[in-house]
Amino acid sequence: MDVGCSGVVLLMILAVAIAGAAKESAVNLLEAEALHKSGWWGDGSTTATNISAHCHWSGIICNNAGSVTEILLPNCGIQDDLANFSFSSFPNLVHSPNSPISIWVSPVFSSKPYQLAQLDVSWNSIDSLNPLEIGNSTNLVTLDLSYNSFGGPILPTLGQLSNLRSLDLSNNLFSGTIPSALFNLTNLSWLHIQCNPKIGGFLSEEIGNLKRLLELDLSYGAFSGSIPPSLGQLSNLRSLDLSTNHFSGTIPSALFNLTNLFRLNIHWNPAMRGFLSEEIGNLKSLVELDLSYGAFSGSIPPSLGQLSNLRSLDLSTNHFSGTIPSALFNLTNLFRLDIHSNPAMRGFLSEEIRNLKSLGELDFSGLNLSGALPSALCDLTKLVSLSGAENQIYGSIPSDIGNLKYLEYLHLGSNQLTGQIPPTLGNLPFLQILDLSSNQLTGPIPTQFGDNIKSKWHLSTLDLSHNILSGTVPWSLLQLGDVDLSYNALEGELPCKLVIQFGSDRFVGNPHLRHDSTLCGASPSPSVMGNHTPSIESGS
Structure with missing residues (x-):
């Protein structure tokens, strides 16, 4: 190539470079002006008036060419709307390919990292969008409008954002139904619409179009009708939350095809009913299962025992029957097992309970269990909360219950327990609430209660009412926050300080327990008064 030709080529390259630089400069100026017009950085601030320095404004990230790549303004106190915000002014709005979002997405759908267009204005007070502008923002891959004040219907124009992989509209005031246009977003991996109490109606079968969904959260809404079987087509789904709605009918068997599901929550859908299918045992990946506050009936399926990854199982407040x-x-990985308030359940609590070594929370109250408390309960040394109230359990409380050194809450009230209260209960260092009321316990109140006052976790609430306890009231109870010893067989002088601190009603129904009403500042009715030293009124 001769010198003349070389010069021409160099001039062409230089012209292209100059044109490119000019285009970049024009884009940057357009972006800066769009940011300035939003008013989000304060009209009177130095940074907001210095447009050329927009890349240094809070929440703005630019590339080396000075073009905006990210707008991240969560929890910035924005109270304006988005009606005048020009989304289309930011052609290079991208998110780092090394972000946590791309790490989750890319292994499932592609071997290449995504360039994620991201707009995050969560945790502000924004109340409206410009439908035209948001619909033109086709490069958006992440849109987070959560925790704002958006109201009215969800904009159908969101369905034009064909590249969208994460959409969070949660914790707003949207109303109406989910527009069918949203079911065209076939690249969606995350769809969060929870905590919009006026969003509801029937959930369309078109939800099955979103084949790439990993998380779907529609909780705390107003959805009704049957759960669409098409949800079973979302084979990548890992978390499904339909809780606190008005869904009705049975769980469609198609849902039991979701073998990648690790979380299923249908809590508080009171019209959900029917038998729980043995097919639930197919969901081998489940870590959390919550079917509480429904109307499920029949036996608890043994196939639940196949879900070896389960950490939390809640079947409470239903109509299950039969035995456990x-x-x-x-389920040796269980941390939480809650089956309370299924009054048609019967039988007894098996000694096999000792297998659940990881249990931290156990609630079997409000069933119709009988038999003795299994000593195996005392082997569950990680227990923090234990409730077996409102059953027909009889026999004594195992003395080894003192092994539960992390126990904070123990409720065994409304049973038929007999014998004495084990003194070891008074030595549990973290115990805060103890309720043994409405049983047939005898003997004295252990003086150990109240001895752990030096610990900030010391016993706060003690309810031993409606038993047959005898002896005197220990002074150490003064250390507690709340005490109820009513309707027992306690006797002797009741210290005034206890009456003043807890009230005389917490000691009624003990006919041989006495206190001087004058010294204690009490003003009992004439029916309570006896001689000079009154007895506390007996219960009926």
Whole structure:
């Protein structure tokens, strides 16, 4: 190539470079002006008036060419709307390919990291969008409008954001139904619409179009009708939350095809009913299952025992019947087991409960269990909360219950327990609430209660009412926050300080327990008064 030709080529390259630089400069100026017009950085501030320095404004990230790549303004106190915000002014709005979002997405759908267009204005007070502008923002991959004041219908124009992979509209005031246009967003991995109490109606079968969904959260809404079987087509789904709605009918068997699901929450849908299918055992990946506050009936399926990854199982407040299947005691990873308030359940609590070594919370109250408390309960040394109230359990409280050194809450009230209260209960260092009321316990109140006052976790609430306890009231109870010893067989002088601190009603129904009403500042009715030293009124 001769010198003349070389010069021409160099001039062409230089012209292209100059044109490119000019285009970049024009884009940058357009972006800066769009940011300035938003008013989000304060009209009177130095940074907001210095447009050329927009890349240094809070929440703005630019590339080396000075073009905006990210706008991240969560929890910035924005109280304006988005009606005048020009989304289309930011052609290079991208998110780092090394972000946590791309790490989650890319292994599932692609071997290449995504360039994620991201707009995050969560935790502000924004109340409206410009439908035209948001619909033109087709490069958006992440849109987070959560924790704002958006109201009215969800804009159908959101369905034009064909590249969207994460959409969070949660914790707003949207109303109406989910527009069918949203079911065209076939690249969506995360869809969060929870905590919009006026969003509801029937959930369309078109939800099955969103084949790439990993998380779907529609909780705390107003959805009704049947759960669409098409949800079973979302084979990548890992978390499904339909809780606190008005869904009705049975769980469609198609949902039991979601073998990647690790969280299923249908809590508080009171019209959900029917038998729980044995097919639930197919969901081998489940870590959390919550079917509480429904109307499920029939036996608890033994196939639940196949869900070896379960950490939390809540079947409480339903109409389950029969016995606790022994297969549940195979769930050695369980931390939480809650089956309370299923009054048609019967039988007894098996000694196999000792297999659940990881249990931290156990609630079997409000069933119709009988038999003695299994000593195996005392082997569950990680227990923090234990409730077996409102059953027909009889016999004594195992003395080894003192092994539960992390226990904070113990409720065994409304049973038929007999014998004495184990003194070891008074030595549990973290115990805060103890309720043994409405049983047939005898003997003295252990003086150990109140001895742990030096610990900030010391016993705060003690309810021993409606038993047959005898002896005197220990002074150490003064250290507690709340005490109820009513309707027992306690006797002797009741210290005035206890009456003043807890009230005389917490000691009624003990006919041989006395206190001087004058010294204690009490003003009992004439029916309570006896001689000069009154007795506390007996219960009926």
